[in-house]
Amino acid sequence: MPRPALAGSRHLLENSAHWLHTDSPASSRQVSPTLSPRRRFPSLPRSPTQSATKFPTTLSSLHEAENAGAPPQEKEAEHAMARRWIRWMHKRGVKAWVVPSALLAATCIKLSISLGSYSGRGTPPMFGDYEAQRHWMELTIHLPIRRWYTYDLQYWGLDYPPLTAYVSWLCGVIGHWLDPSWVALDNSRGIETESSKIFMRSTNFALMTLLFQPALLLIDFGHFQYNSVMLGFALLAINFFAWEQDLAGAICFVLSLGFKQMALYYAPAIGGYLLAKCLYLGVLNGGKLFLRLALVTSLSFIVLFLPFLPPRIFPFARGLFEDKVANFWCASNVVFKWKVWASSAFLIKLSAVLTAVGFLPNVLVFLRIAWQTQLSQGAKAPSHTPILPLLPYALLTSSMSFFLFSFQVHEKTILLPLLPITLLLSGAPMDSTIFGWGVLANNVAVFSMWPLLKRDGLGVQYIALLILWNRLLGYNxxxxxxxxxxxxxxxxxxxxxxxxxVLELLMLPPARYPDLFAVLNVLISTPVFVLVWLWSIKCGVEMSWAVGGLGNAVSRPHRSSLVGDDEKPVSAGKARSVSSIGSAQGRRRAPFVDGEEKPNVDSVQS
Structure with missing residues (x-):
């Protein structure tokens, strides 16, 4: 009996494979050239007159000329302002400036955000997150390493993993060299001079992963955080996994975890993926990979954590939740007062159980596919695992489970689910459900942080970045x-x-319910995040049917996804070639000939 919806699952797998811009395991055809995600070009020869046509000199005229006679779907795709700008840069012969220009624009936006206010400004005795980041620089350059995690814990005690401490130390050394008063031990507490703030803003530019994502920009450059470093290491880990460099990927993930413990949100997905790969490769090769991963991971943790053991990095003393966060606990607390009816110890155990139940489905999918494929193929199984396209869904399921159900969640931790869903979004057609879910999740994530951003005084930046980002994507x-x-x-x-x-703008909350608007924000946002979590599980299960079917097909004698169009087996090197996120995109785009994109006929689907 055929598996239900297998054809639809294969289609989902083909679309989802574009998060890495790789060849989908579901088809032997190459991925279509993508200046924009899944852009289709007609496979018609260009006439000599077309080649001689002069190019429009403005973006608007170029847009009109390009879309003359284009199909409706292609016209709609050109609503993306970023895509139109990239095409214009290519046609003007300055495509080498696309990335530098984007980086420069992102830097200008970050500096603009930094002109705003922040929570705790001029508010003793703690002075907000700005003071926390500055204070960690202060203590790391003046105190011996053994005292970093024990010094005056009541005043912004260092409670992040060691890599954060090392970064604080490095920034502190630079700051002390520029002006010792910025980081004078104890005497600099509460310092808010303009020069010190400019220095603090400028230290936040490393390892940017999602240049214009509103949530990340507002939190890191408005609320004084360094989540981009953690997310950058996580993104590098995913990239290395795509290149089959699993040991380097494991090291990068340890570095991500060593910067902020929130990276644990990804641990079940990454651990499940690597364990499934070991299982897929069989006893001999899989056993070798398992031992190497265990050794590299252990050594990385030892190097990072040994000087600080045992570090104080898990805030169990703070209780189930503090502020109004759009997760299960805060939303359900409107009806059921958890802190009244249950002890802190019981809530820690309950949150752990619910979190595990939340991320287990896609982890089990990894293991099932690996085991099933190994049984069906044995030693003939290719070294490149077919489960890589499931990784972003597993990362989304795992991180969203932690956000919804784990203990002591902060508003900013929604950034972790946003990384995998933004990867999926970046490679999806504009009229697809993946694109719709991806943009919805990003927009609601920014909306869910509004109470925090309002306290920070970032209202203008909140509105401007939402409009800009959606306009760049051409989202409607x-x-x-x-x-x-x-x-x-x-x-x-x-x-x-x-x-x-509008309601918040026109009226004040009633005195009896001062947090009314924040609670309503939670009640609007939480159902969306729950649905995104369920959607990620659904997609993972559907894709497992497609991957499982492909695994069985490979072991059969007839043509499969590892056989080329000429009915000859693809070489082992080609079968293993999984490209990185950045470089593959550049290689797979259609070449520009005379300022026009030349269609790749082989990649145009019939």
Missing amino acids: PLRLPSRSFVQLLSLAVYAAGLGLH
Whole structure:
């Protein structure tokens, strides 16, 4: 009996494979050239007159000329301002400046955000997150390493893993060289001079992963955080896994975890992926990989954590939650007062159980596929595992489970689920459900942080970045599949969010319920995050059917995804070639000939 919806699952796998811009295991055809995700070009020869056509000199005229006679779907795709700008840069012969220009624009935006206020400004005795980051620089350059995690814990005690401490030390050394008063031990507490703030803002530019993502920009450059470093290491780990460099990927993930313990949100997915790969490779090769991973991971942890053991990095003393966060605990607390009816010890255990139940489905999917494929193929199994396209869904499921159900969640931890869903979003067609879910999750994530951003005085930056990011993507919920669930949900959520903002602007909350607007924000945002979590599980299960079917097909004598169009087996090197996120995108784009994109006929689907 055929598996249900196998054809649809294969289609999902083909679309999802573009998060790495790789060849999908579901097809022997190459990925279509993507200046924009999944852009299709007609495989028609260009006439001599077309080659001689002069190019428009403005973006608007170029846009009109390009879309003359184009199919409706292609016209809609050109609503993405970023895509139009990239095409214009290519056609003007300055494509080498695309990345530098984007970096420069992102830097200008970050500096603009930094002109705003921040929580705790001029508010003794703690002075907010700005003072926390500055204080860690102060103590790491003046105290011996053994005292970093024990010095005056009541005043912004260092409670992040060692890599954060090392970065604070490095920034502190530079700051002390520039002006010792910025980091004078104890005497600099509460310092808020303009020069010290400029220095603090400028130390936050390392390892940017998602240049214009509103949530990351607002938290790191408005709220004084360094999440981009943690996410950057996580992204490097994913990239190394895609290149089959599993040991380097494991080291990068340890570095991510060594910077902030929130990277644990990814641990079940990454651990499940690596364990499944060891299982897939069999007893001999898989056993060797397992031992190497265990050795490299252990040594990395020892090097990072040995000088600080045991570090104080898990805030169990703070209780189940502090501020109003759009997760299960805070939303359900409106009806059931958890802190009244349950002890802290019981809530820690319950949150651990719910979190584990939340991330287990996609981890088990990894193991099932690996075991099933190993049984069906044995020693003939290719060294490149077929489970890589499932990794972003597993990362999304795992991180969203932690955000929804784990103990002591902060608003900013929504950044972790946003990384994998933004990877999926970046390679999805604009009219697909993946694109719709990805943009919805990002927009609601920024909305869910509004109470925090309001306290920081970042209202203007909040509105401007949301508009800019959606405009760059060319996003419009009305262009999603008509009357689809994700379209209707998006319209309802945006209407509710806009209504709440208008209500908050026109009236004050009643004295009896001072947190009314924050609670309403939670009640709007939490259902969306729950649905994103369920959607990621659904996609993982559907893709497992497709990958499982492909694994069985490979062991059969007839043509499979590892056989080329000429019916000859693809070489081992080609079968293993999984490209990195950045470099593959550049290699797989259609070449520009005379300023026009030349279609790759082999990649155009019939």
